[in-house]
Amino acid sequence: MIFTGLLFIGFGLPWHVEGQLFSRHRVDFSSKFLFGDVTFMWTSTMNSSMYSVSISKDTIPGLWTRVYDTQYTVRDALLYDNISINVRLPESNVDNIFTFKVSKVKTQIGETVNLSWNASFFPLAGQYNVYHTYSENRTIFSVRSNGVSYGGNDQSTKYTYLTRPYNSINIMFAIRDITLDDAGYYRGGSWAGAAWSGGGVVLIVSDKPSKSKVTGDLNVEVNRYITLTCSSQSTSAPDYYSKLVTLSYTWFVNETKIDRETTETLRLYVAKDIRYNRYSCTATDNGIESDRSDTVQINPLYTSTLTGQRKMNIQELEMENLRLENTKLQKEIKKIEVETEVLQIKKNFYDVKLQVIRNEHPEVLAQMLKDNGC
Numbered sequence: 001m002i003f004t005g006l007l008f009i010g011f012g013l014p015w016h017v018e019g020q021l022f023s024r025h026r027v028d029f030s031s032k033f034l035f036g037d038v039t040f041m042w043t044s045t046m047n048s049s050m051y052s053v054s055i056s057k058d059t060i061p062g063l064w065t066r067v068y069d070t071q072y073t074v075r076d077a078l079l080y081d082n083i084s085i086n087v088r089l090p091e092s093n094v095d096n097i098f099t100f101k102v103s104k105v106k107t108q109i110g111e112t113v114n115l116s117w118n119a120s121f122f123p124l125a126g127q128y129n130v131y132h133t134y135s136e137n138r139t140i141f142s143v144r145s146n147g148v149s150y151g152g153n154d155q156s157t158k159y160t161y162l163t164r165p166y167n168s169i170n171i172m173f174a175i176r177d178i179t180l181d182d183a184g185y186y187r188g189g190s191w192a193g194a195a196w197s198g199g200g201v202v203l204i205v206s207d208k209p210s211k212s213k214v215t216g217d218l219n220v221e222v223n224r225y226i227t228l229t230c231s232s233q234s235t236s237a238p239d240y241y242s243k244l245v246t247l248s249y250t251w252f253v254n255e256t257k258i259d260r261e262t263t264e265t266l267r268l269y270v271a272k273d274i275r276y277n278r279y280s281c282t283a284t285d286n287g288i289e290s291d292r293s294d295t296v297q298i299n300p301l302y303t304s305t306l307t308g309q310r311k312m313n314i315q316e317l318e319m320e321n322l323r324l325e326n327t328k329l330q331k332e333i334k335k336i337e338v339e340t341e342v343l344q345i346k347k348n349f350y351d352v353k354l355q356v357i358r359n360e361h362p363e364v365l366a367q368m369l370k371d372n373g374c
């Protein structure tokens with residue numbers, strides 16, 4: 001059941017009396033981090049079966065809810081930086097607040113990282129163990145006032161404890177040559193249960209997202225919008241992180257990046273010439289880009305076959321007109337050629353006639369008449 005904090009005002013006893021009644025009761029908190037979820041646990045000096053609980057995530061204030069338990073779990077804690085719980089005793093308006101800081105370190109395969117946190121105390125008589133929990137529960141090294149043991153060895157190629165003196169509560173160590181198996185939760189303490197306790201660090205190892213793929217209806221009518229979708233998966237670890245990852249996307253037309261298109265979907269207007277464009281995409285996780293998808297091409301369909309047919313006919317007619325025009329011109333050229341020949345013959349005939357009239361050179365004249373077949 002959910003109700004707001006305001007409901008408490010006006011209930012029961014006046015404020016100052018309430019304060020006196022409930023101030024003697026304390027609420028103590030502890031927390032644990034299990035596979036991406038944070039569980040808050042509390043004990044109260046007032047034995048109550050019901051508490052009012054409100055959870056704030058980062059700057060988002062929570063609503064009040066009744067809890068018939070002494071613990072409360074918040075799922076997918078990696079989405080936030082701070083998660084605060086406020087527990088009120090029944091009919092009290094005294095706030096009991098505890099904040100879980102979600103400490104995350106992001107890295108990539110092959111890198112070296114430093115992880116650090118503060119221990120509440122250093123066990124002077126015993127040893128402080130540093131635990132890693134993901135696919136298995138492991139103690140990666142143990143610190144005593146006089147030195148460090150990496151599983152029985154005094155050094156390790158994987159881990160290096162950096163803090164001096166050894167009994168400091170500031171815990172800091174390096175992890176080298178990161179692999180996906182190094183992802184998970186790191187925390188320390190003197191007993192195994194501390195491996196899950198709050199206050200540790202989540203190591204996130206980013207890897208190349210799976211090869212992307214473009215999907216969408218590629219056979220579309222012209223003059224419409226279509227949506228192409230780019231799909232890919234994060235392969236980062238831990239899995240309770242990768243399931244929350246929002247990949248960013250890059251779209252390409254032919255080989256050119258399309259500016260400002262960074263979401264999973266691409267909306268396109270289908271014009272006739274869109275068929276020549278090749279579309280592809282990549283997905284990016286924490287700066288690591290996937291292999292480029294295979295390209296797709298869109299096949300625009302005409303809204304009506306009649307319009308399509310008519311368009312083809314007009315084009316064909318234009319071609320036919322050009323062909324006819326060409327033939328006509330060829331014929332005219334032929335005709336002009338013939339006319340030229342006729343005119344030439346006529347001219348020759350008149351030349352001969354002119355010579356006859358002048359009668360100047362009878363032997364030349366005779367030859368010319370002979371040449372012209374007269």
Ligand SMILES: *[C@@H]1O[C@H](CO)[C@@H](O)[C@H](O)[C@H]1NC(C)=O
Pocket residue numbers: 045046047
């Ligand atoms: C709370 O209950 C437990 C057992 O039910 C009892 O031992 C304890 O004294 C109670 N505490 C208070 C403050 O009433």
Ligand SMILES: *[C@@H]1O[C@H](CO)[C@@H](O)[C@H](O)[C@H]1NC(C)=O
Pocket residue numbers: 058059081082
């Ligand atoms: C988380 O808490 C810390 C310390 O209380 C604060 O500095 C930081 O701004 C908070 N972050 C968000 C996102 O609320």
Ligand SMILES: *[C@@H]1O[C@H](CO)[C@@H](O)[C@H](O)[C@H]1NC(C)=O
Pocket residue numbers: 112113114162174
């Ligand atoms: C880790 O801490 C050590 C000691 O403070 C420092 O020399 C080193 O540069 C740090 N490495 C990284 C990867 O931050």
Ligand SMILES: *[C@@H]1O[C@H](CO)[C@@H](O)[C@H](O)[C@H]1NC(C)=O
Pocket residue numbers: 116117118170
């Ligand atoms: C540890 O405590 C010191 C102060 O003693 C503080 O400066 C530092 O930021 C803390 N480190 C972490 C990782 O909380």
Ligand SMILES: *[C@@H]1O[C@H](CO)[C@@H](O)[C@H](O)[C@H]1NC(C)=O
Pocket residue numbers: 135136137
């Ligand atoms: C790790 O320890 C926790 C708490 O004891 C347990 O629930 C979990 O099953 C263990 N995981 C493995 C792989 O042993």
Ligand SMILES: *[C@@H]1O[C@H](CO)[C@@H](O)[C@H](O)[C@H]1NC(C)=O
Pocket residue numbers: 253254276277278
């Ligand atoms: C993509 O390439 C084709 C074929 O080379 C070309 O016709 C088309 O105009 C190109 N598209 C863009 C948007 O550059």
